[in-house]
Amino acid sequence: MEQIKNTNEMQEEFLRQQNELRDRIEPTDKFDIDSVKLIAGVDLAYWNKGDEEYAVCCIVVINAETHRVIEKQHYSGKIEVPYMPGFLAFRELPLILKTVELLETVPDIFIFDGNGYLHPRHMGIATHASFYLNKPTVGIAKTYFRVDKKTDYTEPENEAGSYTDIVIDGEVYGRALRTHKDVKPIFISIGNFISLDTACALALKLTDKESHIPIPTRLADLETHIAREAERS
Template sequence: MGDKNIVYEEQHIKELFEKKQEELQSKIELNNMVTIDTLHNVAGVDLAYWKNKDKEYACCCIVVYDYKTLEVIEKKSSVGEVTVPYIAGCLAFREYELFEKTAQLLENNVDLYMFDGNGYLHPRHMGLATYAGIMLGKPTIGVAKSFYKFIDFDYSNLKPEEGNYIDIVIGGEVYGRVLRTHTGVKPIFVSVGNMIDLEVATKIVMNMIGEESHIPITTRYADIMTHEVRKNRLSNEK
């Protein structure tokens, strides 16, 4: 009986989250509130999880780059207990609180946040990048390493050369873009978050691709940092 109660509770939470996502759709801004010429500081965001006994924890890491020089300006991280269950399509509600806590630690202004995940490429256009962009009132981009398969979409004809892309079109609407950042490597999946359009988002992502990886340096080093923070925490918990 207890397991059934958990299922019912999660279904109720899912319905509340989806309703909130639908309410927020009218606040999505797809016009550019930042231009490549005026862009200064770009932040990469990623989270990592672990369990300790019967509790789940996460760390959020933010790495801020100078867009012109691609130098690291600042790094911040936070750790916290995760109390929101994982619900497919509702990841933003699980991750936003810790992200916001980490963003508040930043000492430099951030013009644009780049998330390891989706934004508009979501069944209700409300991935973490979009949700966070609305909550913060900041331009955001979602950059995912794998395709969120809420629909069937064939991108096998994507050309192998660097810079090629295929738009992900669903019901006549562009949800995101499959983008090849280096010749012959796996593509990434770019979607707008908020306050930006897909063309500008793609240019910014491509400008922040290093030689050593097919993902932007922003989210790559945020990801590396999360593994370091998690490793240190796990060592301390032993």
């Protein structure tokens, strides 16, 4: 019963923090898009060691124009927060911030493999992390997160750049965006300090012919697999 009590108390505190931060989300561009030089992709991978759970966070920083990799960093550690639906950011944020501390460059924008505004309280990892990074953030997910367990998305037309808004109770939570013809859509939601239009334009600009996933998060995802294997061996 003590563990359940602690988990319930944890959820109550996490919910309080999310509701407080939610009022500070700014879904507009707080930067000049032409001034963006460095963009970071962020992703995590998990594994178990006995009864304990571990994860590694990888950040890959690329040049916004040339798409050249500027820097890679990773940090691994034990996950201290149990899994609770809707509170993933509290598990991942400590490792993310430790990885950011290792960066020698200062990214202008952070793109997360995950969600931001597309969350029951608009507080996915991309949004939550923005308040600690003080930078514009975007969430780009490979699979659709059904926020209210019933609202689905409408498939965009089968053309590169086509999209459909994800609308829940009359509010736009994000977009299903097709980056190439004949590929599955990805799911864009703002994190903070950026508009949805700019986030989608950025995703298209950062997607090359090799994949339908934008380069920063695709490279970060690849790095997590490499780092996880190294940590587990």
